[in-house]
Amino acid sequence: MQTTFPRLMLDHAKQRPQAAALREKVYGIWQTTSWRELALQVQHLAAGLAEAGLQRGEHVVVVGDNRPRLYAAMLAAQSLGAVPVPLYQDAAATEYEFPINNAEVRFAIVEDQEQVDKMLELRERCPLLSRIWFDQERGLRNYDEPGLTSLDALTQSGKNFISQHAGWFEQQVAQGRPDEVAAMFFTSGTTGNPKGVVHTHFSLLDRAAAGKKFDKLTADEEVLAYLPLAWIGQNIFSYAQWLTCGYVVNCPENGSTVTIDLKEIGPTYYFAPPRVFEDLLTAVMIRMEDAGSLKRGLFKHFMAVAKEVGPKLLDGQVVGWLDKLRYRLGDLLIYGPLRNTLGFSRVRVAYTAGEAIGPDLFTFYRSIGINLKQLYGSTETAVFVCLQPDHEVRADTVGVPIDGVELKVSDSGEIMVRSPGLLQGYYKNPEATAEVLTADGWYHTGDAGFLDGSGHLKIIDRAKDVGKLFGGANDGAMFAPKYVENKLKFFPYIKEAVAFGNRRDKVCAFINIDFEAVGNWAERQNLSYAGYTDLAAKKEVLSLVRDCVQQVNGDLAHDPMLAGSQVHRFIVLHKELDADDGELTRTRKVRRGTIGDKYQVLVDAMYAGKHEQFIETAVKFEDGRSGSVSATLPVADAETFAAVATLKKAA
């Protein structure tokens, strides 16, 4: 894949100038940008940026929703050999401070007033940040700030420049080399400052191509891009692979219309982290609750059929004609319409990644005939490491290593990867780089796991989180918090879970209930509640959660390696863990450390064997004000089960 992003764009513009490159729903209709138009836009923006003094290798911050013009802006920066740095648009201004200073950013390209305000707020703490361009003018008409201008203006000045310098752009693009840095992604590390992951054109495009080959993607795919560009997942799917395959990327109208837009577009290639599928399923179930008894009956019946037959069909196994018939009927009455209302009628390949996905959740989508698959990868590996081939899809594995990937498991049980897609290193952070990249080019994924008999990779947990239990019944047993947490989170009622136990005698956990799901459950029990805190405190809820925990314990007991990780005691938290309070990362991963410190008293209470504990915590509200919630939380005990075989002897 010896090419660069801008070159790919130019190729498409040359080969299929009229073909649609991007579509955005603006003013009620899907407005199309053809490859030629895109190329022109990029050219003008590039010229504008060059005039503004953008240097090769310099970093440009890009913040905003998926907007064609931001895509063009990234391409423009890359055309000049500069490095776009996409940041999460929903982050607080302060979270931008480090990346901007760390990457000596002078130029920022942002979507709208909201983002502009954040940038302006940062100015005195980020002295270098001199120029800010915005896509949407609304509300900014009366702003009078040095270096603040619209992308329109930038395009205009670029136009004039181009009109005098024909061929300038092509020559700029020609200068770009595949091994130059193409983009930098800041990983919201679970601890400390974020790290800038540096990728070259080659590393990104090579993986994109590998993925394309693996799923035989064509230029006819339709993709809906509504997740943050700063997340490498979205970036690969709607940017790198977009340019590699030349398919159409569609940008929704706004946050509140995504479901409608999804339904209209009906993507053929779809990618989302588990929580999106989870929310979708919850919504489906809730909507079905209100349906008439007949519909509900039909739904229940045929979902059962689907659960039984659907996966087999997708896995290409042989199915009896009667089952086939029943499934057909179900497809006519339920699955088909359901796929249609969800917007998945045309999905050919759908991926989920980033977190483990619950088996029930996973099979639900597969059973209604959506080819949902898992993949394994991270920002550092440009996503594609392992993918599940069609017909070889299982809930508890993440697929086989694909082209160009070498994979091994270190003695410590950590998964090591070598592939063309690996990062160049962490920006200005040799130590961190050294930690993950070995001299001979192996990357420490930090995940503990193994390749199973059929060559599929199975992930247990973050390697560093895998701990040991000291003392107690199963002294020295392996403790895999994430594994336990995921198992808990697979219950619809449990939104988040945090397990403790490393260097302790037993495992205890915090539970966050899923407000929507439990709320509905409560209504059906006609249990009245005043809000989240109140609901979480209900003893009925407590026992509901206890059942879940004990089921998990049951499962764990069957897995010799993990039997010790059974949850002995737990607390149902009185507030939702929240990224704004620093308890979750922007990608909603729990920050176990942070939480452990923040709720120290609760943790102690659990291990001290107390039966309730008072706590007061500071919270940030939607509108930015902060206050505090306090409550006295009961500490609950859960039944645990004798392991099938204890590890004592093994250890």
Next chain:
Amino acid sequence: MAQRKIGDVILEVKNISLRFGGVNALTDISLDVREHEVRAIIGPNGAGKSSMLNCINGVYIPQEGQITFKGKSFSHMNSRQVAEMGVARTFQNLALFKGMSVLDNIMSGRNLRMKTNIFQQAFRNPWWSAAEREEGEHREVVEKIIDFLEIQAYRKTPVGRLPYGLQKRVDLGRALAMEPSVLLLDEPMAGMNVEEKQDMSRFVLDVNDEFGTTIVLIEHDMGVVMDISDRIVVLDYGKKIGDGTPAEVRANPEVIAAYLGTSD
């Protein structure tokens, strides 16, 4: 941060008096509105605020007095003429076209600018048709308003099915579709919760500085009024008892008496 420049008087009302049978709705009211400003009319219930607006945009015809708009004076006009001169308004208790979708309601605000005749419309078709083209052009304007009011998710919903707060937005949208130079708002925030009120005031202010629209507004919520308006007129029992900046009005004893006296 918004730096709006207030212009000269664009609308002036001189010595208006309005009677229904024996009842005096308005007695000898005079007030002026400057270009680009946000002008509030406040007063207890039945003070004649709505009647004032109705006189301005030709729904009622005052028995005495005259209205000067952009230098043209008239003692009375019909609503159509007023609309043509660029005055739009929203209504206190929603006056949306119940049977139509959000889109059509706002589109109806464009009727003054739609020129194709009835035959062109009858023979409308996707291939060659002035009516189709015109419809498209105006649809785009309307879509911009929908976008501005952030109601994209409801464009094809019958207005009847929308919650009250959103219906108020559609009402505003219909008025905006007329691209008015003066916008009369009759209690735009009546019956809204705090959040909706915040949104609505944001929209009002945005309209004012995005399009430089002059705004005449009737509102009960003193807090909101004081926040967003440049000058305030106070009516009581059809008489004008105060006029000036929020600060001045707040200080005016007569106003305090009338207001604290009557309203809760």
Next chain:
Amino acid sequence: MRRAGSAGPLHEPPWGAATSGSVGAQFLMIYRENGQFKTSYSSDQQVFAIAQDRWGILLLLVFAVVGVPLLADEYMFRAILIPFLILSLAALGLNILVGYCGQVSLGTGAFMAVGAYAAYNFMVRIDGMPLLAAILLGGLCATVVGVLFGIPSLRIKGLYLAVATLAAQFFVDWAFLRISWFTNNSTSGSVSVWGLEVLGFSIATPQAKYLFCLAILVVFAILAKNLVRSHIGREWMAIRDMDVAAAVVGIRPVYAKLTAFAVSSFIVGVAGALWGFVHLGSWEPAAFSIDRSFQLLFMIIIGGLGSIMGSFFGAAFIVILPIFLNQALPALGGLVGIDISTAMVAHTELMIFGGLIVFFLIVEPHGLAKLWSMGKEKMRLWPFPH
């Protein structure tokens, strides 16, 4: 999520209900709208925005043009199909005035009569006057009369107007009865036409008549739909829903109401001409009496006020019901051993009509069309309830 879900695909406002009906479609869950995204306003605004609907309506048309003539017998044509088509047309016209513009008229029969007699006069007084031209000219005359009697609507509202339109009914009835010029001094007072042909095709056979009416109906339905979905249509509905607000956004009540009267009575007039020429052949004023006016009003109430499709539903319903009763009631009576006289049937018919009107106005003021569109919505959201 739920909010967006429920807000997304609602296309038709309740009044304009079901105008983009999915013919037959709704009884299967055949809606697959993924990928049917719109990249231009004209495609977003087309009458049948959903592909499945376009196919449905196309099939229906093909069946109506090819299938029906093969299947139906003479009685079907004379007693059901042709009356259905013509009355649909009339109801369509009336619906524009009442359903879309909210101006109640009890004088529809009169405008039909004007259409019929005017067309007749053009036929008999001008040699070689083509049938189509005569019919359209008939409609034109109806327009003139319609606007004339519409003028009061500018000052008179609601009930007063409704009664004022009766003036048209009685005056016109009288005129065609007493002023012999209109009937070309025919002694019997009834007039008749024969040897009709259009563009060289004779339309003597029931099939030919049927196809002729069908063609005219389809054309007018399209034109009418275009009007109601364009800005003139919005002006009508605005006047209907909230005339003060309409005036404030600059809509001229005069223009809106008079155009509604004009368009309405033109269509009604054409329908009248067809009723006389194609259906009756020879007729007298009684054919367009006040009962006809009421009958048409009932059609649009039952079918659906403010809905093109509703006009068809209503017409079908009211044409078929009596025939059905005439068959069914005596049979039923036979079962329980009472013999039911034709008078009895007629009275039951009256009662059932009356009852239905009351029922619909109370339970579903937007008529069959609304039921239809609701069914359609359900199918588009299936399996979700909302």
Next chain:
Amino acid sequence: MGFFLETLIGGLMAGMLYSLIALGFVLIFKASGVFNFAQGAMVLFAALAMARFSEWIPQALGFDNKVLGNVLAFAAALLLMVVVAWIIERFVLRKLVNQEAITLLMVTLGIAYFLDGFGQTLFGSDIYKIDIGLPKEPMFLFESVFPGGMLVSKEDLYAAAIAAALVISLSLFFQYTSTGRALRAVADDHQAAQSIGISLSRIWVIVWSVAGFVALVAGMIWGSKLGVQFSLSLVALKALPVVILGGLTSVPGAIIGGLIIGVGEKLSEVYIGPMLGGGIEIWFGYVLVLFVLLVRPQGLFGEKIIDRV
């Protein structure tokens, strides 16, 4: 001269009957805002009932006293009309509170059809006679005043007298009785009326019953003149312009309107008719009203309509 007076008197007498029916409209409209298109149907229904009862009751009870028969028949018919009124209130009006006037009008059309059908199913659809002993032979007045005097139908005269008496007593009733006051309160403001404890449904039943009563009397008179048959239900159509002319809400309006139209019809028929080929009384009332409305949209005595925003 005599001829003119004759026509005039004839008109006045016909007009009186119009007023009577018009009164039915006005009462109902005042009380429930319903423009009762079914008034005509009620006339037919009541007349049929009266006619048939006056046959059946004597047969059933086996006596042969005309007066008694008529009285009982009248009572029975009246009772029936009250039941009808109750049913209409209970099953129709109550479900349509606060609907637009137009909807209500269309509903009454439905009711009209239903009553027509129902009445004829119940009582048969032939032509029946009502004989309440109105004298058939005409009489001559003012022979002394001018030659030939003038011919006046006694029957019409009695009819007019009855109508007039009824009209007056009804107006008095609604002016002075408590029910009357309640009714007027309702007419002015539904909410207010309810808030002071007047039961809407009770008032509605009352006015509809009264309307039924009026219909019965009108039906009886007309019936005895022309015989009871379907065409009776069209009589109401004649009264419509009267109501509009008088202004929907005004009792005196109804009365005066009735007289005007009655007279106008006759005179126009006699003096203009021949020029136009006759039969113009069918539309005269309506066309007259049309022109009046153009000048006074709310009719002669109606209240002015103000749009509130």
